[in-house]
Amino acid sequence: MTEKTVFTQKLGKIYGIYTGVFMAFVIALGIAEQMGLQAKYIGWTFMGVTIAVYAAIGIMSRTAKISEYYVAGRQVPAFFNGMATGSDWMSAASFIGMAGTIYAFGYDGLAYVMGWTGGYVLLAVFLAPYLxxxxxxxxxxxxxxxxxxxxxxxxxxxxxxxxxFTYLIAQVTGVGIITSRFLGIPFNVGVFVGLGGILVCSMLGGMRAVTWTQVAQYIILIIAYLVPVTVMSYKTTGVPIPQLMYGQVLQKIDVKEKELITSPAEQAVRDLWKKRAEDFDAKIKALPASLDEEKKALDAKLAALLTDAPAKDKEAIQKSIKDLPKTPEEAKEKWTDAKKAAAGNAKTPKPYLQPFARMDMLNMLALTFCLMVGTAGLPHILMRFYTVPSVKAARSSVAWSLFFIFLLYFTAPAYAAFAMNEVLTNIIGQSIATLPPWVASWTKVGLVSIKDMNGDGILQLAELTIKPDAIVLATPEIAGLPYVIAGLVAAGGLAAALSTADGLLLTISNALSHDLYYKMVNPKASILRRLTISRTLLVISAAVAAYVGTYKLAIIVELVAWAFSLAAASFFPALVMGIWSKRANKTGAVAGMIVGLGITLFYMIGSRFYGLDWFGIKTVSSGIFGIPIGFITIWIVSRLTAEPSHEMQEFVENVRYPKGALKAEEAHE
Amino acid sequence: MIDRAKLVAYWRENQKLTTITLIIWFLVSYGAAMMVNSLNNITILGFPLGYYMGAQGSLIVFVLLIANYARKMNQIDKKYGLAEEE
Incomplete structure (x- = not known):
């Protein structure tokens, strides 16, 4: 038996035991809950134990060798690199947001499912083995x-x-949301607590520590994702295979929706929303006078209250006065939002299964394309393929990566369908006073809202709003599962956010310490100095990201989608042409990257803020222009300028043929 | 020294496999999405086929495509004597 297979088998054993111990831990907590352990302590135990495990792996994997710090010594077997890539890739958005997006967008939301998996095909054939x-x-x-x-x-x-960096801020925000909700600590403190968890992993051991932590995090996040939806499938259909059984549920949803869309009560509620939208519109047009009137009316109401009126009524009116917009500008903004929300509720809902109901075909295909190419262009994913022992392993590692990602992504549509079915059959049409307790607890944090428009005390579909982020986190409660499952899901979400943050932080600090400092500023720097600089930058970038994260900027979610288009339009053409065209030269590549990035940024900012519109493409798919233009620019400019040197053409040849690849052991300086 | 003709032939085979992989990749994702309405007329296990392709079908094909690509490429490496030294 070779040394390599012994190493792989040992890893398999370690992670096998780890998985068993983790499941035993979850079951033990479940038993403790039955015996009366409070929900609060379950949350703390989950977070504390998982972060301690990640930290322990980080400390055990500490290293002072360059190749271990940057590329884990190129010793990571394809299978385990697949798991690490999986959790590196799946962020807070995949874990918490994906199923909710499908819930909200129906068929059109599948652009994310296809885009974030199909990109791996591009990665496999165009880039990974050559890198x-x-x-x-x-x-x-x-x-x-x-x-x-x-x-x-x-x-x-x-x-x-x-x-x-934009992607990193989103992860930090995710960590803050999860820790603050499940630990009950303030958001800003939660951000820095999570940050500590990220830093102990990556600082001491670089890529080596991050890799082995990410494998551990994958195991937790996939268990956390599959358990609740499997139980829900068993409860609804009697078969615990949600990915197969939700076909039946889709049929149920379809029937129920048709009933609801035509029901007179629903129509009445929609008309009321329409009226409300018109009211807001009138008020906006009559600004600033309408704001004064509003205030006067409330003051009059307060004055008219009898002295013995219940304190509750008085407080309610006082609160309305306090909540009134302070300036006409603020009123315009607030009321426009309210008008839009009301108008949205007034629309007849489009069936869940109907394609292109919420996004037209062109936009859906364009978004899918940008997400695919962006996936293949994000540096924190690409660099994972430096860590495997061979070109052969790089190829199979892409397959394993996608397989592990696939396990979560092909479950997400089932998650959405079961949640939708639960809402349509068990919540809609119920008396609002007797709704299950989860509705109230998620209303409190602002992810669910209910307004009895027609005052009949019964919940109509048009009276309920659920934010997409609530779907996965609330599912354990929707399905009436014990709190330990909710804790498990939270630990899974945390693992997803932390693992992605680790990979991103390394990318940033390596770009600065290796590429900028070592390669360009001081090529004579000693190994110790390079590692010290890299570690220092890691801490600084993490602190900056956390600091920005505490501002909770609403634009972050949007920026993440932008990051895909930007990566797609800048890296992908230059990397692919660098391998697939011997003729591509420096001038071409530089021009292509600048033009690709420039056009994408131009369209993003133009369409988002100045009403620019080319073929009706939405801002989120801006890369659709930059990607092809980037390719064409590299090709044309390279043709017009001198051919690359003979050595450079040999270099391209050399990258194309696997023979002679640097082996794991040779990778030392 | 490996002769040039062999290298050229190796690269051709690679390009061919890559092209076939990408054609299938395109058909199951973009192709299926463009024909989603007609595919939805077929229902299997409760799944309208067009919806299923977007939600799961294309994903399964992607995984198989990459696994097949890795296997085939390793064979081509061996065939032309370009595989890595073990």
Missing amino acids: RKFGQYTIPDFLGARYGGNTARTLGIIAAIIAS
Whole structure:
């Protein structure tokens, strides 16, 4: 038996035991809950234990070797790199948001499911094996080596930092939401607590520690995702295979929806919403006078109250007065939002299964394309393929990565369908006073809202709003499961956010310490100095991300989608052409990256803020223009300028053939 | 030294496999999405086929495509004597 298989088997054993112990731990907590352990302590135990495990792995994997710090010594077997890539890839958005997006968008939401998986096909055939053959440390490394000089490398550094940093802030925000909700600590404190968890993993052991922690995090997140929906499937259909059984549920949803859409009570509620939207519209048009009138009316109401009126009534009116917008500008903003929300509720709902009801076909396909190419262009994913022992392993590792991601993604539509079925059959049409307790607890945190428009005391579909982020987190309660499952789901969400944050932080600090400092500023720096700088930058980037995260900027979610288009339009064309075209040269690549990035940014900002509109494409799919234009620019400019040197063409040849790839053991400096 | 003709032939085979992989990739995702309304007329286990392709079908094909690509490429490496030294 070779040393390699012994290593793989040992890993299998360790993670096998780990999985068993984790499940035993969940069951033990479940028993403790039955015996009276309070929900609060369950939350604390879950968070404390999982973060302690990640930290322990981080400390055990500490290293002072460059190749271990940057690429885990290139010793990660394909299977385990697949798991690590899976959790590196699946972020808070995949774990918490994906099923909710499908719930809200129906068929059109599947753009995310296809986009975030189909990108791996592009990664497999265009990039992963060749990057492994090239065998350096970062993605800007490849751009620097292939196109020569510092310009391409510098553009790579800038693009890597922009894409990774926006994405990182979103993860930090996710960590803050989960810790604050399940630990009951303030959001800002939660952000920094989570940050500590991220740093102990990545600081001491770099890529090596991050890899083994990510494998551990994958195991937790996939268990946490599958358990609640499996139980829900068993409860609803009698078969615990949600991915297969939700076909029946889709049929039920379809029937129920048709009933609801035509019901007179629903129509009445929609008319009331329409009226309300018109009222807001009138009020907005009559500003600023309407704001004064509103205030006067409330004051009059307060004055008219009898002295012996219940304190409750008085307080309610006082609160309405306090909540009134302070300025006409603020009133305009608030009322426009309210008008939009009301108008949205007034619309006849489109059937869940109807394609292109919420996004037209062109936009759905464009979004799918941008997400796919972006997936194949994000540096924190690409660099994972430097860590495997061979080109062969890189190829099979992409397959394993997608397989592990697939397990979650092909369950997400089932999650959405079961949640939708539960809402339509058990919540709608019930008396509002006797709704299950989860409705109230999620209303409190603002993710669910109910308004009895027609005052009949019965909940109509048009009277209920559920935010997409509530679907996965609330499912354990929707299905009436013990609190320990909710704790498990929270631990899974935390694992998803932390693992992605780890990978992103490494990408950022490596771009700065390796590409900028070592390769461009001080090539003579000692190993100790390089590692010290990298670790320092890690702490600084994490602190900056956490600080920005505490502002809870609403634009973050949007920025994440932008990061995909930006990565897609900057990295992907230059990387692919660098491998697939010997003729592509430095001038072409630099021009292509600048033009691709420029056009994408131009359309993003233009369409988001200045009403720019090309073929009706939405801002989120801005990359659809930048990607092809980037490719064409590289091709044309390269043709017009001098051919790359003979050595460079040999370099391309060399990347294409697996023979002679750097082996794991050789990777030391 | 490996001769040039062999390298060229190796790269051709790679390009061919890549092209076939991408055609299938395109058909199951974009192709199926463009024909979703006609596919939805077929229902299997309660799933309208068009919806199913977007939700699960295309994903299954992606996984198989990459696994097949990895296996085939490793064979092609061996065939041309370009596989890595063990």
